[in-house]
Amino acid sequence: MAAEDLPSQFDVVILGTGLTESVIAAACSRVGQSVLHLDRRNYYAGNWASFTFNGLLSWIKEYKNQQEAQITESEEEWRRLIDEGEDAMLLNSVDSSISNIEVFSYASEEDEKEEDLKPPEPHHTVKTLSEETRADSTETPDLVTSDVSTDSELKSHNKEEEGAEPEKEQRPSEDSIEEQQPVTKQEEPPVEVQKITYQKLLKEGRRFNIDLVSKLMYSRGALVDLLIKSNVSRYAEFKNIGRILTCRNGKVEQVPCSRADVFASKQLTVVEKRMLMKFLTFCLDFEQHPEEFQDYSTKLFSEFLKSKKLTEPLQDFVLHSIAMVTQQTLTEEGLKATQHFLRCLGRYGNTPFLFPLYGLGEIPQCFCRMCAVFGGIYCLRHSIQCLVVDKESNRVKAVIDSRGQRISCSHFVVEDSYIRDEQRQNTAARRVSRAVLITDRSVLPSETDQQISLVTIPPVDSSSPSVRMIELCSSSMTCMPGTFLVHLTSSSCGTAQEDLTPIVSQLFHVPAISGEEPSEGSEETSKPAVLWIMYFNMTDTSALDSSSYFLPSNVHVCTGPDASLGSDYSIQLAESVFRDLLPEEDFCPPAPNPEDIIYDGDAPQAEGSGFDQNNEEDKSLSEEESHSPSISAPAEEDTGSQEPPLDTNPTSEE
């Protein structure tokens, strides 16, 4: 497609398809603004994106390449498009928001013989593409040999495929192994067969949807409210978080947070149950009882908890897992956080959280889809080289895209990572440490293994940050059956690997060599084994605001994902940007049902108004860029899930 195909004028040009930008795009498009939405990457959602396993491996590789590559700027091309009285403001062409990527694979290689020949490399980073292809070509015969070796093996293998409680068999305790061995006629322990190899991860790679950002949705948070209000929720499906866990004294245990949890808890005494319930009930409407906490208004929340005669475990539960605040948090803030948590309980289930099936990356895409339905134009792998600023008014008049086309616009919305350092007041930004693990079982196996767990890990000492862990099961459509996808998040002190390795080795069995089994009877046998792990740091720019940049007044910067558990910050930012853009307009009013939309094909449409023009663009673009703002197709094929029909484009219904 030639560059001339893009219209030369838009109301709003948006660069970056992260959550905030996508919400703004949907909101603008919904109220009739013409929107051009671009992203320099070949995938949606920027740092909010989800990848298949293989997709993530390519992403890692590209990221490494990009950092090495020298970008040569061809200035002349766009120079001639700048008129007198105009200034050009360059944008960043390299994304530096991700750093310190480290990848380790511990899953055993399928082919035993090959394994023997090749010395194990526990610390080889980044699987190269050539390794991948080798794996692909050899996996079929490998699978066959392993599957048909014995009948009993096959049986247990099938069982695992179905996801039917393989945990008990996979985790034989010290005693049961000794007892069982004389009984079972097998020569090999069954554990051997159920091992998930690296080749299998690659083969089943499409079943993974690995998020770069790990967040949950508060069931009464800004994001859920917006999804409902705008009808965007129809584009996605959600799953309840099943339980909230914490790590106390090195042991993973469940946090009783709802009424049913407290009732069922075996670790609390009845008196503790009463004290906890009493405290939580008070928190629900703490504003009504100022006498209870006003003495502590300038003191720490942790001291207030002590004063409430909560036992030590209860104080820990409330502070770290319910309020999810720090030791330094003041009483009122802690109470507010507790209240928010409690108000979210029970709306959709026993915990306050939801998670979108197929990963968090779905959510920005849902908003993009809404934007497209109302006429927004999408181009991936398409960026803006520079902004054309009117010297007199200090406003952006137009942008010049990566193909050298000048496109005029009244507003420009851009994700933070496109902003050059020259435009920043200070370049110091916080960072988030992340780890993504593929494991073979849950950190706390239970009867129903198909549940998502949030694990809050209190800081080791008061100076270090707390770590948040989200364990996703295969029914959340983010990992293959028989595995769990674990996300660790904390604010950074050092690199992600430095920050998170202690937690990983505390909670998981990290084999010294690929595929190694923990020695029988050791403590390690009770821990889930790590099959694959990736560490990286992501910049957290959420503390920045418009005063942090030197930019024209009609340029609106969207900061990237923040470190918190919810997405409220990003949604509030989107709304405030929208208010700046269009103060008179409603923010994401409910979208009409497709059947209620009138398509008067006969009536001549006003120029540039209809879907006709825009949809044509959209279609032709999608042919080339192979994109559409849709729920990720591979996952859908695999699971046969009940997604809403992909195409809600009005043209197709005429």
Place this chain on the structure above:
Amino acid sequence: MHGRVKVKSSAQQEEEKKKEREQKLKLFVAARDTVFRKRSAGEHDEEALQLTQQLLHSNPDFASLWNYRREILLHLETERDEANVQKLYESELFFIEACLKVNPKSYGCWHHRCWVNTRLPKPDWTRELGLCDRCLSLDERNFHCWDYRRSVVKESGVSVEQELQFTDRLIGSNFSNYSSWHYRSTLLPQVRQQPGSDTAATAGCTPQSHRVCEEQLLKEYELAHNAFFTDPNDQSAWFYYRWLLGRAEREEMISCVYVCREGERVAVAFSKPLHAPSAGLLLVLDGKPQKVNWRCIHPRLHHSPVWLCDLPAGSICDISNEHNLTIHWMEKNTHRDCALYTGCAESWCRDSATDQELFRSELSVEKGSVLQAELESCNQLLELEPQNKWCLLTIILLMRALDPLGHEKETLAHFQTLKDVDPMRSSYYSDLCSKFLVENTVLKMEYAEDLSSVCHLDQLLLVTHINLSNNQLVRLPAQFAMLQCLEVRWMTHLFTTANYLEIFLLLNT
């Protein structure tokens, strides 16, 4: 404004919906008429099955259609072999499931499902239990489903243990659902009846008593503790707890026989209210059965613990004669004798009032130590929740069961708190307190004051003197006529201070 999506107005939508509804109604009525025509013509074919299916799917509460459907199925059944009958009814189950999605509380659907199961050559009970689980997870109080589930459990012979686990699960997900607690209470007495359960036998669970073996009982107490410590205001667990604590049934007996030469009258008190003419009573006087007319102490009462009869004229009027009277209660295989000696104008026979079992029936099953432990748990909760009415009331009942006289002061104080924290039910608490006071009075052989009602009048059959002043009585119940020996002149203080008596029922003494 340009670029905006045009949306149908609400009036337009309304109009469309209206048309749609009218169209639907026309189709429905036409199909219904066809079905009725076919039914009166006695047609039992596939077409009828199809038509009723469509109609019932849009309205599953159409009972006539279900009936017709049963006729059709019974007819089709005769034309097919067993495998096809199985198929026929299996597809019927699928269809009912679809109807239940339309209305999960349709009587017709559930009833039809029960019926289909009886016709199905090989019913799949696991599937049915799964359906119930799904249904209950959507609405845990759907009593249609509870009912249906019970019938499935009965038919399929699910073990009591499994069912207990089922209630565990439901209570775990929401302990405010009394349906699950109640179901549990029906299961527990069956636990010990499992063959080969030695523990039950050693724990002293005899099949005669409606009791739960102690080991199980302790678990149940713990479950209830967990619930009411988590939420002390939830009544489900308290009700269940009360049920756990008190399942004793008083022995059925004749508690008192009174005979009087004046009027040649006999009064009999029973341990529970009954209807004497139909209870199989036999009066034997000096070895001879007498035909007597039992009359109630008050015409308004049908069942009563106290009954009267007149002996044949002249049978006992001579004071120089000695008589032996026996009342047989044939139904319960029990009797009580009473001897009227020479020179005595009256005579009676009853057990001592200080008998420990007299008033303690409600909570007296358990060993004292168990009840004591429960009282301590409740006191612990009361310390945390001094205003909780359920806790207070349970403590009162436990104290009554353990030592009514020893705990009298605390009990009265708790009653006062109860009236303060729950003023809506203060009269209920007053009456209950009065009942306990009368019991204590009978036990102590002392006086009671400040009563709002007078209970246990059947125990007062032999009382001759009563002073009702200084009470809170508003009226005297018809049962007051049970005081058969009362000398009327002692009633004089009735209308004096501190009573609010409005009605006085004439006593027939």
